[in-house]
Amino acid sequence: MVRNILFIMADQLRRDHLSCYGARHLDTPNLDALAADGVRFERAYVQGPVCGVSRMSAYTGRYMSTHGSNWNFVPLPLHNPTMGSLLRPQGLRVAVVGKTHIAGDAEGLRRFGADPVRGDGLLAHQGGFEPYERDDGLWPGPRMPADQGYARYLRAQGFGGDNPWHDWANSARGVHGEVLSGWEMRHAHLPAAVPEEHSETAWMTRRAMDFIDECGEQPWCLHLSYIKPHWPYVAPDPYHALYREADLPAPVRSAAERDNPHPVMRGFQSYVASRNMSDDAMRRHVLPAYMGLTRQIDDHLGRLFAHLKHTGRWDDTLIVFCSDHGDYLGDHWLGEKELFHDPVAAVPLIVRHPGASARRGVSEPELVELIDLLPTFLDAIGAEVPDHLLEGRSLVPLLLQGQPRPAPRELAVSEGDYAFRSFVREPLNQPADRCRMFMIRSERWKYIHYEGLPPQLFDLLDDPQELVDRGRDPGLASVRDEHFAALFDWLRTRAIHPTVSHQAMADWTAKEHRVGIHIGVW
């Protein structure tokens, strides 16, 4: 029986950096064990290839076109449901330890006379999550807020200064004790200044255990949301050096992609992260830190899973592990993220159902999306899924044995908006409201629509590495038309009316007569 939900997310973690997904250059034994005890989804897509969009979709169960938060830090519009607003009424305590990237719509809340810093207003401002230990892991300014949990913790351990997150947890030390910033990739081979036990990943794992222990018999949904292996790429000892000698996979890229890329891809290739990650020496310098940070998460998950087993929670908790998107790491002459190649848009998704009839050790080829998580959580605890609010579908039938298999999902959709990227938008001379991108992934094809520009098209059967863009191939016009039409169908059927259920719509006419509106009678 599912009483609790442990929803673990890593940030910027590539699927092919987990050994259960085929990685050979590093091991992730604890995630492998979770996969061996649950369902490993082979084809799970995020609904946006940047943190903010992807997370808002996962947290609301809605596509970007529906939730309206079209990039990082864009406040989540207040009409959206959230994990908190839907799971809390079911009796679960719904909290976050770590990152959500949610920018609350404080202006909207104040317009309604609600208070974004306490009570229900605070929960709304936090996207529905109780901020048990909210930490977005980006304290880029010179000063870190003194009352921030990890800042307090670091200071209590003697790691002080205006910004201990930057100076200790995300920087190394030079020979004269000077701060070598983790923002600069040339320091990626050095250990973080903070000892491993005080790193953000270790601290967050302990805070998750604190929350679970504190809940006792109260059912809960905890979003444990690690910041790593996201930038800055600097790992604590010994993880900084675990893979220095590893046999790294070669970047996936072609000369044609560099010489004649799609115009939007060309824009992203001009970004400094892309230029640097396309340099083999730099990439080889940085990758081991990224891998070390990944392995560190795996080690801590081992501790967390042991804690769940020890406390009995292993048997009544649905466990989900995923990431919010991947990282190009030099593939396709790109760094960072923001476009739709599989290394970025397709993520690891491992789900362990605690039930006796759960499927275990299964590799599931079904096309799924992270917006499926919220319906899955509701379904798993036996609650109704409000289909006028949620655009995903419950994965529970795929988690249990002997369930009728639902009709396969025909398309996965992901969206982006490069308006926020001046280095892409300006050379193309696109107005800010004409930079939306739509990815339509069908069984065989991945089609990407750009407003006012040619589409991209990849044949995932013959070209799984997505090296050959068939967006202008005259022989494939009908395939493109088909996917463009599918995008149109999809757009016409979004969940645009969050305040009325489908059942209420269907019951309306009868109700109107009941309340005494008698239009047109003689």
Add this chain to the structure above:
Amino acid sequence: MVRNILFIMADQLRRDHLSCYGARHLDTPNLDALAADGVRFERAYVQGPVCGVSRMSAYTGRYMSTHGSNWNFVPLPLHNPTMGSLLRPQGLRVAVVGKTHIAGDAEGLRRFGADPVRGDGLLAHQGGFEPYERDDGLWPGPRMPADQGYARYLRAQGFGGDNPWHDWANSARGVHGEVLSGWEMRHAHLPAAVPEEHSETAWMTRRAMDFIDECGEQPWCLHLSYIKPHWPYVAPDPYHALYREADLPAPVRSAAERDNPHPVMRGFQSYVASRNMSDDAMRRHVLPAYMGLTRQIDDHLGRLFAHLKHTGRWDDTLIVFCSDHGDYLGDHWLGEKELFHDPVAAVPLIVRHPGASARRGVSEPELVELIDLLPTFLDAIGAEVPDHLLEGRSLVPLLLQGQPRPAPRELAVSEGDYAFRSFVREPLNQPADRCRMFMIRSERWKYIHYEGLPPQLFDLLDDPQELVDRGRDPGLASVRDEHFAALFDWLRTRAIHPTVSHQAMADWTAKEHRVGIHIGVW
């Protein structure tokens, strides 16, 4: 100079029932005079052919697909801007006298800890309008709330009972003093039980004057929103009998429309209001009441305009007159509304700008939409128009002389959802979330898309009465394809992100570097 805005709306008023729009069977001298002193728009479309959708679009400046309130009484989702939220910060007092049909999202507000019955929460719950005298004019139940303004007023005049709105203002009296309900069309020839001076239209006009007088030198935006000539069709003496002998226009309809209608039209033709209004005798019995109610509004507007002139407000107030949609009145074998023929979807729109350089007595052929009103109001008072929130365009360039004429609008769009109409949806066996309708009106054509059903297509040049549906005409496939593609373009460019402006999107990358996020640097 525009200081104030008087936004007058009639409910269910057909454009061709105003003499300035060509009516010959009744006179509306005061609206004719307004048109002679301002701009009369020949082709103004509502964004939905029912009260709720049309009004939510007018009040938010957004299409139905964007605001999400897809029928009457569907709570307006809280992420929408409103006339109040945008005009109040400009120093205007923004209030309503009469109908808005807004159902506030009380559940949403309570989820945020906001209070829907006072302060800012109340304003949000009222769709941004201060409810100076909110009265939706539908008190269908057996009991009218005692604290409702018009109920209090009627009772104070000695018109009592549980529901004086129904029993006095919207019913007649039989020979034995019994209540003859105005809901029943057979009573449409009888005078309302209430004397004219105490009718809803008269009372609302006085309340509007009260508001204007009370404001004094404080700038204001008043939405004076008459309930009439909407159902129930019963007019007070002498308006019940003014047009009993009039030479009524014949209904516009063809045998083909009755014998072989579009499946959705067939559903609406089965509605009792359609069946009865298609009966010539019933129609002739009812129409004079509808006309009387219209003429009554015109007479009261004469009083209101005189009051504005007397108090000096005529010279600093932008005046708008429109309706929220029309009424089929038996045309096309239909009664009521809900579909997209011009008698319903195209409405009167008269705008008088008080400025010295205003265009006066002009008939304007530009294609316009009621979502243009809110941008017009902002523009007229010199405020910025937030184009990430508002989907309409300011009409101010069309109201003043010597302005550069903007590029003509190529399309008007209107939307509906027949999910709420069991008598349409059930015979078609459509799921509740597949009943959306989209009207695309171009210079020459009107195209209507129905999910899973053939489209409709009308040639407004050769067939201005829309009697011949060319939706399946093989010779017009390319016209249909063009309009279908235009719908797709339109859907891809909705204002989906209410919490971030276009300028902020364009400035993002530079800002990111300023705050110290340095991703990808060596």
